[in-house]
Amino acid sequence: xxxxxxxxxxxxxxxxxxxxxxxxxxxxxxxxxxxxxxxxxxxxxxxxxxxxxxxxxxxxxxxxxxxxxxxxxxxxxxxxxxxxxxxxxxxxxxxxxxxxxxxxxxxxxxxxxxxxxxxxxxxxxxxxxxxxxxxxxxxxxxxxxxxxxxxxxxxxxxxxxxxxxxxxxxxxxxxxxxxxxxxxxxxxxxxxxxxxxxxxxxxxxxxxxxxxxxxxxxxxxxxxxxxxxxxxxxxxxxxxxxxxxxxxxxxxxxxxxxxxxxxxxxxxxxxxxxxxxxxxxxxxxxxxxxxxxxxxxxxxxxxxxxxxxxxxxxxxxxxxxxxxxxxxxxxxxxxxx
Amino acid sequence: xxxxxxxxxxxxxxxxxxxxxxxxxxxxxxxxxxxxxxxxxxxxxxxxxxxxxxxxxxxxxxxxxxxxxxxxxxxxxxxxxxxxxxxxxxxxxxxxxxxxxxxxxxxxxxxxxxxxxxxxxxxxxxxxxxxxxxxxxxxxxxxxxxxxxxxxxxxxxxxxxxxxxxxxxxxxxxxxxxxxxxxxxxxxxxxxxxxxxxxxxxxxxxxxxxxxxxxxxxxxxxxxxxxxxxxxxxxxxxxxxxxxxxxxxxxxxxxxxxxxxxxxxxxxxxxxxxxxxxxxxxxxxxxxxxxxxxxxxxxxxxxxxxxxxxxxxxxxxxxxxxxxxxxxxxxxxxxxxxxxxxxxxxxxxxxxxxxxxxxxxxxxxxxxxxxxxxxxxxxxxxxxxxxxxxxxxxxxxxxxxxxxxxxxxxxxxxxxxxxxxxxxxxxxxxxxxxxxxxxxxxxxxxxxxxxxxxxxxxxxxxxxxxxxxxxxxxxxxxxxxxxxxxxxxxxxxxxxxxxxxxxxxxxxxxxxxxxxxxxxxxxxxxxxxxxxxxxxxxxxxxxxxxxxxxxxxxxxxxxxxxxxxxxxxxxxxxxxxxxxxxxxxxx
Numbered sequence: 031x032x033x034x035x036x037x038x039x040x041x042x043x044x045x046x047x048x049x050x051x052x053x054x055x056x057x058x059x060x061x062x063x064x065x066x067x068x069x070x071x072x073x074x075x076x077x078x079x080x081x082x083x084x085x086x087x088x089x090x091x092x093x094x095x096x097x098x099x100x101x102x103x104x105x106x107x108x109x110x111x112x113x114x115x116x117x118x119x120x121x122x123x124x125x126x127x128x129x130x131x132x133x134x135x136x137x138x139x140x141x142x143x144x145x146x147x148x149x150x151x152x153x154x155x156x157x158x159x160x161x162x163x164x165x166x167x168x169x170x171x172x173x174x175x176x177x178x179x180x181x182x183x184x185x186x187x188x189x190x191x192x193x194x195x196x197x198x199x200x201x202x203x204x205x206x207x208x209x210x211x212x213x214x215x216x217x218x219x220x221x222x223x224x225x226x227x228x229x230x231x232x233x234x235x236x237x238x239x240x241x242x243x244x245x246x247x248x249x250x251x252x253x254x255x256x257x258x259x260x261x262x263x264x265x266x267x268x269x270x271x272x273x274x275x276x277x278x279x280x281x282x283x284x285x286x287x288x289x290x291x292x293x294x295x296x297x298x299x300x301x302x303x304x305x306x307x308x309x310x311x312x313x314x315x316x317x318x319x320x321x322x323x324x325x326x327x328x329x330x331x332x333x334x335x336x337x338x339x340x341x342x343x344x345x346x347x348x349x350x351x352x353x354x355x356x357x358x359x360x361x362x363x364x365x366x367x
Numbered sequence: 368x369x370x371x372x373x374x375x376x377x378x379x380x381x382x383x384x385x386x387x388x389x390x391x392x393x394x395x396x397x398x399x400x401x402x403x404x405x406x407x408x409x410x411x412x413x414x415x416x417x418x419x420x421x422x423x424x425x426x427x428x429x430x431x432x433x434x435x436x437x438x439x440x441x442x443x444x445x446x447x448x449x450x451x452x453x454x455x456x457x458x459x460x461x462x463x464x465x466x467x468x469x470x471x472x473x474x475x476x477x478x479x480x481x482x483x484x485x486x487x488x489x490x491x492x493x494x495x496x497x498x499x500x501x502x503x504x505x506x507x508x509x510x511x512x513x514x515x516x517x518x519x520x521x522x523x524x525x526x527x528x529x530x531x532x533x534x535x536x537x538x539x540x541x542x543x544x545x546x547x548x549x550x551x552x553x554x555x556x557x558x559x560x561x562x563x564x565x566x567x568x569x570x571x572x573x574x575x576x577x578x579x580x581x582x583x584x585x586x587x588x589x590x591x592x593x594x595x596x597x598x599x600x601x602x603x604x605x606x607x608x609x610x611x612x613x614x615x616x617x618x619x620x621x622x623x624x625x626x627x628x629x630x631x632x633x634x635x636x637x638x639x640x641x642x643x644x645x646x647x648x649x650x651x652x653x654x655x656x657x658x659x660x661x662x663x664x665x666x667x668x669x670x671x672x673x674x675x676x677x678x679x680x681x682x683x684x685x686x687x688x689x690x691x692x693x694x695x696x697x698x699x700x701x702x703x704x705x706x707x708x709x710x711x712x713x714x715x716x717x718x719x720x721x722x723x724x725x726x727x728x729x730x731x732x733x734x735x736x737x738x739x740x741x742x743x744x745x746x747x748x749x750x751x752x753x754x755x756x757x758x759x760x761x762x763x764x765x766x767x768x769x770x771x772x773x774x775x776x777x778x779x780x781x782x783x784x785x786x787x788x789x790x791x792x793x794x795x796x797x798x799x800x801x802x803x804x805x806x807x808x809x810x811x812x813x814x815x816x817x818x819x820x821x822x823x824x825x826x827x828x829x830x831x832x833x834x835x836x837x838x839x840x841x842x843x844x845x846x847x848x849x850x851x852x853x854x855x856x857x858x859x860x861x862x863x864x865x866x867x868x869x870x871x872x873x874x875x876x877x878x879x880x881x882x883x884x885x886x887x888x889x890x891x892x893x894x895x896x897x898x899x900x901x902x903x904x905x906x907x908x909x910x911x912x913x914x915x916x917x918x919x920x921x922x923x924x925x926x927x928x929x930x931x932x933x934x935x936x937x938x939x940x941x942x943x944x945x946x947x948x949x950x951x952x953x954x
Contacts, residue, residue, distance in 0.1 A: 071906060077921045082750075097906030100917055108643055109811070109902065115433025116815040120823050120905065133642050203622050206634065208641045240625065242618045245922050253726045255518050268922065272725040273736060354641040366625065 060308065061092060063301035069095035070302040073110055074125035075103040076289070080322050087318060088309050094302050103130045104208070114139050114296070122303035125291040125310075127167070129212070129348050131160050134292075141295035143304055147311035155288075155327040162311055163288035166325045166343045169213050170263040171279040172248060177257035184258065184279055187221065191232045199233075200247045201260035203240035204361040210244070210260075211357040213285055216346035220283040234364045252276065267323040267335040278335075283342045286325075400866040401785065407775050408791050414834040415797045418809035425812070426649035432812045442650035445636075452632065456654075459629035462545055462617075463610035469550030471603050474557035475595070477705050479587065482565045484689045486698035492706060493562065494943050499709045500555035501891040501938035502717075503915055506931045508619040509924075510713035511548045513720070515539035519728050521716070540624035549616045553609060554709050556839075556888060557602035563884035564598030564846050565591075567877070583689045598846040604666045605842050608659045612803065614898075629655070638805075645808055652805035656797065663796050714935065720928035741925035750914065751930065755937075757825060758894045758911040762941075765832045766889035772833070773840030773885055774878060778870060780841075781848045782856070792841075799838035803898030806835055811902050823905040831899040836892055840885040847881025848874070887945050891938050 064070075074081070078100050085096040099121070101109065107130035113119040114137065124134060134140065144161070151162040171190065173183050184190050190199055202210040217226040241247050244261045251259040252274045263278040270276045291310055297303045309315055316328040323333045325343070332338040349357065421432060426443070430436030446452065480486050481493040499507070514522045515537045523535035538544060572594065576586040592599075614630040621628055629651075637648035691698055720726050722737045745751045779785060780792045798806055810831045814822050821827045851874065859869040875882070897912035904913055911934060918927035 078917050079921060079923070082748075099904075099906050100913075100920075101901065102920065104639070104641060104643055105901070108645075108808075111431065112433065112808075112811055113815055115431070116812070118815050118822060129641060206622060206631070206639055208639070239623050242622050245920065246619075248922065249726070249924065253513070253519070254728060255512075255516055265922065269725050274725045274727070349641075351640070351642050351644075358635065358640070 060301050060304045064092065064094055064299070064303075064305035067094075067299040067302040069097060070122050070299050070306045071097045071099070071120055072123040072125060072306065073099045073101070073106050073121040074123075074291075075101065075106050075127065076125055080319055080324065083318055083322065084310065084315055087314060088306060091309060091314075092305055094305060096306060103127050106130065107133055110134055110139060110294075111137055114294075119294055119296045120298065122294055122297035122299045123291060123306060124294065125164075125289065127287045127289050128157075128160075128163075128345075129208075129287075131290050131292065132348060135159055139294060139296075140292045141297070141300075143293040143307060145304070145307050145311050147308050147313075150313065150329065151311070151327050152329060157288075157290065160290040160292055163290055163327055164311060164316070165289045165319065165327065166286045166345075167289065168263050168284045168286035168325055168341065168343060169209075169244070169260065170281055170284045171258060172251050172261050172263060172266050172276055173258045173279070174251050174254055175275040175277055177254055180277060183277070186279070186281060187217075187229060190258070191229070191236060195258060196236045197239070198257045199236065199259065200239040200241055200250045200256040202243050202247055204365060205358050206240075207243050208354055208358075209287065211354060211361055212287070212346045212349060213260075214361065215349070215357050216285050216344075219344050219347070220281075220285060230361075231364060234361075240365065263341075264323045264325065264333065264335065267333055270335075280337055280340070283344050285344050285346050287346055400783070403775070404779055404783075404785050404787075404791075407772070407779065408787065408794070410772070411776065411791060411794045411837070414830065414837070415794050418806065418813040418834065419797050421812040422649045422652060422805060422809035425646050425809075426653050428646060431645055442646045443653075445647055446650040446654065452629075455627050455629050455632050458542075458627065459611055462542070462549065462628055463607045465542075465546035466549035466553055466610040467603050467606040469546060470553035470557045470606050471561070471599055473550070473554045473705050473709070474561050474602060475592070475599065477554075477702055478558055478562040478565050479591070480698045480702045482562055483587075483591070484691050484695065484698055486691065486695045486702060488699050489702070492699075492702045495706055495710060495939075496558045496562075497555050497887055497891070497942045498935060498939045499551070499713070500559070500888065501895060501935055501942075502713060502931065503895045503897060503912065504549075504552045504613065504615040505619070505897070505916070505919060506717060506927070507552050507713050508548055508616045510716040511544075511551070512539055512619060513716050513726070514712060515544065521728065524728060539620060542624070542626055545616065545620045545624065545626060548620060549610050549613060551709050551713075552613075552616065553606040554705070556609070557606055559884045559888050560602040560605070560843050560846055561595065561598050563843065563880045564595055564850060566880045567847050567850050568594060583691070587689070597849045600666050601842045601846040604662045605839065608655075608662055608799065611658060612655055614803075633805075648805050648808065659796060659799065660793070663793070714932070717928040717931050717935075720924050721932055723925065726924055741923075741929040745926055745929050745933070750909070753907075754909050754911045754914040755933075757828075757908055758896075760825070761828055761832060761896075761910060762890040762894040765829055765893045766886050768829075769833045769837055769840045769889050770844070770882055770886045773837060773844045774875065774882055776837075776841050777844040777848045777878070777881075778874060781845055782853075782874070795841050796838050798834045799836075803835065807831070807899045807902035810834065810899065814903075823908075825908040827903050828900055828908065828910065831903050832893050832896060835899055836889055836896075839888050839892065843885035843888055844878060844881045847878050847884075851877050883945050887942055890941060894938060895934055 078098070081096075081098050081100070085098065088094065088096055099109075103126045106124065106126045110119070110121060110124055111134065113121065119139075124131070124139075148156065148162045151164075155163045157163060171184055171187070184192070184195065189195070204211045204214055214230050217229060221229060239250070239256055241250065245265075247259040248261040248265040248269065250256040251261070252265070252269045263284070266276045266278040291307055293300070293303050293307060313328065316326045316331055320326050320328075320331045320333050323335065325333060325338065325341070425432055427438055427440065428436040429439040429441060477492065477496055481489040481496065486492075512520070514520050517523060517535040517538045517540070520535065520537065520539065523537055526532060526536050527534070539548070568591070573586045573590050576590045577583070581589065612630060614634060617626075617628050617631050618634075621631055633648060633651045637644045637651060719729065721741050722739070723729065723733075724736055724738055724740065727733065776791060776795060780788045810827070814827050814830070821830065855873050855877070856869050859873045864872065895912050895915065896910065897916055900910050900912040901916060904910060911930065915927050915930055918924070918930065
């Protein structure tokens with residue numbers, strides 16, 4: 031009973047301080063109320079190792095526990111929606127990429143929370159609805175240096191069409207993998223419409239090896255099964271530091287997707303959730319993520335991948351369900367004919 | 368007035384309930400078997416129909432569950448209206464039939480060599496034959512890709528270098544490659560079912576055959592194998608449906624091979640689409656349910672004359688060993704080759720992946736890079752211990768409950784003439800027929816709003832596992848029960864024993880090889896279960912399946928292989944223990 035009263039008092043103090051406007055007061059109040067709640071439950075598609083490192087730092091800093099449920103972006107969305115519609119959401123925070131986040135937002139799952147840490151992000155990295163885009167996952171061309179000498183490596187996307195690379199490129203199957211369909215459909219943003227259409231047709235004609243998603247594509251390049259892959263370029267750093275002979279092609283512009291963190295409007299631990307969001311978007315967390323190879327959006331913070339600071343990120347287009355279904359249908363005709 | 372009326376009604380209904388309870392208790396005392404049957408039907412119906420009802424309902428509405436929608440057949444029109452889907456169903460049929468046939472052939476060969484012959488090393492082969500069942504299909508598929516991919520598969524590299532070939536001999540990315548890998552996946556399950564039945568077989572018929580002048584191989588071909596029909600059909604049916612609904616192996620091998628099967632279509636159109644179309648997934652799931660029910664019907668028709676297969680009789684018996692003479696070494700060689708393919712090669716690749724900092728084809732120059740870091744990392748991680756604890760509990764407790772239920776179901780469906788027994792059998796197979804991921808959705812929908820708060824606890828996994836894998840237990844136990852002659856029960860009843868005394872003292876001991884085989888099948892599946900766990904686990908109740916999957920998803924193949932090896936080792940000990948228990952009974 032007393033605990034419940036204390037909880038209510040804590041929530042009241044939290045809400046009161048939120049209205050007061052100063053970031054410091056907000057942060058302190060949130061932390062105090064959060065301590066009453068003890069833990070935060072997050073659903074997300076951020077890699078487990080990264081979350082594990084953040085969890086340790088978060089617990090050291092706040093004394094709060096983080097419980098994390100990891101899945102692919104669509105599964106995160108599915109589970110959050112199913113729980114929410116059944117009236118039993120057990121998650122406080124969701125962290126995943128743009129398209130599923132917008133679906134969840136339209137379903138009315140999120141509460142608006144403006145973290146004081148958000149002001150450190152550049153304005154172009156702040157979505158009016160979802161808040162700061164904390165990281166970009168960038169898709170590019172990665173190659174195995176033992177199989178393709180850097181001098182002979184492709185220099186741009188068009189080079190992938192050269193006869194010497196025919197059958198030596200691996201990429202996710204765009205009829206199965208949503209992000210790859212999105213990447214192909216957004217190529218016009220860095221190539222122009224006509225060039226992009228022709229490139230997609232010509233790429234399909236080279237009969238690339240199709241795999242289920244971006245990671246198996248990277249694995250095949252890492253193991254030397256296929257020399258060149260279309261995949262997340264962060265893998266060049268992540269596997270490279272284990273000794274894999276990898277590099278990536280320095281394209282002038284690269285497409286990718288943004289990831290966000292948001293608060294549930296039915297959070298069981300709302301203050302602990304806010305404390306986590308504050309920590310997550312803060313300087314310490316962003317630097318930790320960058321050290322692990324992530325392209326975070328905090329000014330001046332880059333992953334230790336050579337040339338990372340020169341990459342020009344271009345956000346891929348978002349599609350709705352019908353849009354994705356049409357894309358997959360189109361690519362089924364192009365890639366499997 | 369209203370209150371008075373309610374209170375009278377309440378008193379009346381209390382009296383009715385009390386009368387019903389008294390009559391039920393009397394019925395239980397007089398005919399306990401019927402009451403137990405009703406109880407088992409109720410449990411199985413609830414486990415199977417509750418989540419499946421959600422799925423069936425989901426397949427005929429136009430909105431996700433939880434959102435008000437309208438009745439529609441549009442999902443079925445979408446799923447089955449395109450003629451191209453029938454080509455996919457056919458390619459799935461070829462894939463599943465091929466994999467199932469290969470697995471049953473290899474399992475029968477291995478079971479016969481290890482149980483009925485004097486081949487050297489047969490006991491060791493028998494124990495190790497089951498171990499691959501603990502290896503997740505995902506790991507087996509990855510292992511075979513690393514062994515047989517045309518570019519740098521280890522076997523292809525060794526052969527091209529050793530024989531001076533210009534081109535790789537094998538290409539895993541092909542229909543035969545797909546069938547081969549799924550066949551390797553399915554062989555241990557078929558072995559368990561067939562070996563249990565072989566152990567329970569009375570040798571009298573075989574001895575008669577020999578007395579009449581037939582050779583050992585003639586007896587095997589004309590007497591032993593035909594008598595094995597229920598077990599062979601059970602193994603073939605189970606494996607056929609398992610292959611039809613398999614997604615792991617097609618995802619790794621069929622997509623690069625550009626082969627489309629039914630499950631890759633379900634993934635593309637429904638579960639992997641954005642946002643996932645669960646209604647369409649449910650409609651596809653119902654299609655697989657129909658295929659599975661047809662399989663069950665065929666199986667029931669082929670084994671309906673159960674007397675034909677009754678080979679465990681009231682006479683004392685001990686399966687005799689066939690003396691193969693000089694051929695016994697060849698038989699050992701064949702068993703060894705099967706085990707190399709199903710176990711040793713995938714394990715060797717896993718070990719290699721676990722020892723290398725990142726996977727590549729090892730050369731003399733890279734041998735110095737071998738490291739124990741991946742093992743160290745999993746040993747230092749609390750998450751690993753928690754996952755082993757959760758999966759250990761689910762494997763031991765879940766398999767035990769499941770086997771007890773399976774033994775009762777097998778008894779009712781095979782041994783009794785109770786009206787409604789075929790309904791019970793059909794009920795068992797309903798959840799099995801849905802693809803794992805689709806059923807997981809049904810379970811999630813069913814239990815997220817369940818009055819008893821099991822959602823977000825380990826108990827939802829427990830219920831999910833028992834629901835989905837009960838048919839495996841039932842098929843394995845049933846194939847042994849079919850072989851037990853009715854004369855033993857009749858003798859027990861003549862001597863005054865009741866149903867339960869007969870079940871406990873006569874049937875259960877005779878069913879023991881099947882029961883133990885079922886327990887091993889279930890425990891080894893539960894310990895690495897993935898498709899249900901991934902949807903239903905919550906923070907804190909993470910079992911090993913999702914842990915392995917996340918290592919895969921995050922690209923930590925070294926840690927994935929290290930955990931895979933640890934699971935294999937633990938399960939090998941579990942299997943050896945269970946085998947010893949089984950042998951102490953039959954041998």
